[in-house]
Amino acid sequence: MxxxxxxxxxxxxxxxxxxxxxxxxxxxxxxxxxxxxxxxxxxxxxxxxxxxxxxxxxxxxxxxxxxxxxxxxxxxxxxxxxxxxxxxxxxxxxxxxxxxxxxxxxxxxxxxxxxxxxxxxxxxxxxxxxxxxxxxxxxxxxxxxxxxxxxxxxxxxxxxxxxxxxxxxxxxxxxxxNTREEFFKSIDFPEFDFSDVKGQESIKRCMEIAAAGGHNIILIGPPGSGKTMLAKRLPSILPPMTLHEALETTKIHSVVGKVKNSGLMTLRPFRSPHHTISDVALVGGGTYPQPGEISLAHNGVLFLDELPEFKRSVLEVMRQPLEDREVTISRAKFTVNYPSSFMLVASMNPSPGGYFNDPDAPISSSPAEMQRYLNKISGPLLDRIDIHIEVTPVPFDKLSEARKGEPSHIIRERVIKARQIQTHRFENNEKIHYNAQMNTKQIDKFCKLEADSKELLKNAMERLHLSARAYDRILKVSRTIADLEAQNQIQSHHISEAIQYRSLDREGWLG
Structure with missing residues (x-):
């Protein structure tokens, strides 16, 4: 039968x-x-x-x-x-x-x-x-x-x-x-909060800008300066996931069997793979293709701690997904696509010993050693990171303060307002939702500069020896800073602040 x-x-x-x-x-x-x-x-x-x-x-x-x-x-x-x-x-x-x-x-x-x-x-x-x-x-x-x-x-x-x-x-x-009812009922706030961070006001400002525009960011600083602590708190200031994003994210995690009994994921994912990870584990693939860490971070944050310690081949395979926001894995008989729209947060020491140019450091590195260390990260990869910021250790008087820092929910409100401006700006474009995704055409349209702003950017690029790749990134970040202030026009102080966030493009950092 x-x-x-x-x-x-x-x-x-x-x-x-x-x-x-x-x-x-x-x-x-x-x-x-x-x-x-x-x-x-x-x-x-x-x-x-x-x-x-x-x-x-x-x-x-x-x-x-x-x-x-x-x-x-x-x-x-x-x-x-x-x-x-x-x-x-x-x-x-x-x-x-x-x-x-x-x-x-x-x-x-x-x-x-x-x-x-x-x-x-x-x-x-x-x-x-x-x-x-x-x-x-x-x-x-x-x-x-x-x-x-x-x-x-x-x-x-x-x-x-x-x-x-x-x-x-x-x-x-x-x-x-009841998908909608359960989604809105189960929305929870992330475990880590920016109120726990003492000092580091300039770095928190950077994280707010990155969250508001969806910008990739790299934190450069010695051990113990708070890079990992800050990165773990980034999801707490990102806008809550929409129902569509929650379903999309749940679907990916379902494929690898990582969905809990609650059924629907409501928190943005935060993935932090170890630097010994293989390229297949990071981007996905295998004999029977499975999503990698960058797809599991879809609609969330991928944190790469100690970026130069990752194998160069692993970092290089990220370049295409960072640009296209999806991973395509081809085999002889089939091709599969995994979405991978995530915020990249990376951290690194300024030198192998971690204390370059610090007179009180227990370990020092020569300029040549530092250069070799920094050159482990390729230019094309850095080209896809909008914000570079130096993190300095917190002084004792700040650490011993009893007063709490600004809580995440206050910062998140400002981020949400900036994202709403961007949603309205790109409402006719299905592929672009926030400033970091803009291509050259959108930059020309939405990042027009007045004469004084243009002159400031020109002088900065000449005097600080900023690379050509920094130009578009500065404009994108400037647009986000203006959105946080609800300004239609990019002002000179927006440009000035954005220029500060290109540390690794300055002469003397990378060859």
Whole structure:
């Protein structure tokens, strides 16, 4: 007897429905075809034990299973439940009348309990598009999948529950998730707050500008000056995620199985990979492509601490995603795209010893050593970082102050107002949402300078030996500073402040 059941495979952040055809005929054997990986090939052992422990069995006949489309690679143990129900239905151990109305996924334990899967959200989206009545999956993934409207999502803990449901012996209750209500109810404030930061007013000002315009930023300073502390607090002043951003971010994290039981991510991600990370782990890829750290940071912050310690090859592969805000991974038979629109925050010491030009430093580095250290970071990568700022250690009198600094929620209000100005400015452009994303055309249109501002910028570039790549960055940052002051026209003091934030472009820093 031939029976069809339905599962799903995730490629990139999109899902493809997989038709599992189970045919049972005279003879003996178990044949699984359709490009399954080893985890799927081993499923017959898990299925046999799970069925036996719940009063069922694999029939002693010839079982042929095809996973279509047969030219698409399938991976993972999430098809266990799909295959098990197909075998039970094809051997007439359960009723198969309504089986084709549901998409079914889940990994089986030997006792029949069902373990969580990856990619529940994109699978649920595809199931709803293709008109399935419902989606049966592990209970731990139910809230995640229930974000999708017009699809009954049934979270189950054991294969017996699913069998009884199709046999009409019990009723499964669909998981209800009011996406909008839950989103606005669960919006939380980040753990770290700028009120904890003593002193560093100029650096906090930089972070506010970076957040307001979505600018990439690099902090340069000796150990203990507060670079990491400041970076961890950046998400607390970024505007709250919109519902669309939350769904987009949740979808990426769903693919790698990092969504918690709450179902919907409401805080902007903050990713801080170690400097030993590989290029594949950072940008994504692998034999079976998975999102990397830069995609997991989508709509949030990617923090690279001790930037020169990262392998140069790792940093170089970031250049294209920083520009295009997406990662394209190509293989012989397919291509996948992962979104990667994030703010890059990097930190570094000014020299290998960390205390260049500090007369009280315990370790000193020669200018040649410092130059070699700084040259680990390529010009094209620095070209994509708008703000360079030097961080100096906080003096004792500031550290010992009892008074708290300005809290994040006050700074965030100013950032939100500046972002609203930018949203209105770019409302007719789907690809540009804030100042850091402007290209040459938008810079020419929205960053026009008066004569005194233009003269100031010209003199600064000549006297400070600023590189040509600094020109556009200064204009973008100036535009953001003007937006924070709700000014339509970029003024000379906006330009003057933006010029200060190009430390690494000055002669003597980088060759």
């Amino acid at each position: 031939l029976v069809k059941v339905y599962g799903s495979a995730v490629f990139g952040v999109e899902a493809t429905t997989i038709t599992v055809e189970v045919n049972i005929d005279k003879g003996i054997g178990y044949h699984l075809v359709g490009l399954p990986d080893n985890a799927i090939k081993e499923s017959n052992y898990r299925i046999a034990a799970a069925l036996q422990n719940n009063g069922y069995k694999i029939p002693g006949k010839k079982i042929t299973i095809n996973m279509a489309p047969a030219d698409m690679r399938k991976e993972g143990a999430a098809y266990d439940l799909t295959l098990a129900l197909g075998i039970l239905a094809a051997s007439n151990q359960i009723n198969h009348q309504n089986l084709n109305k549901y998409l079914i996924m889940g990994e089986l334990s030997l006792d029949g309990s069902i373990q969580p899967i990856k990619g529940a959200l994109p699978i649920a989206i595809q199931a709803q598009k293709e008109g399935f009545k419902g989606f049966i999956l592990p209970k731990e993934n139910a809230n995640e999948a229930a974000i999708v409207n017009n699809l009954d999502v049934y979270g189950v803990e054991n294969i017996k529950e699913v069998i009884d449901f199709f046999e009409g012996k019990s009723i499964l209750q669909p998981t209800f998730f």
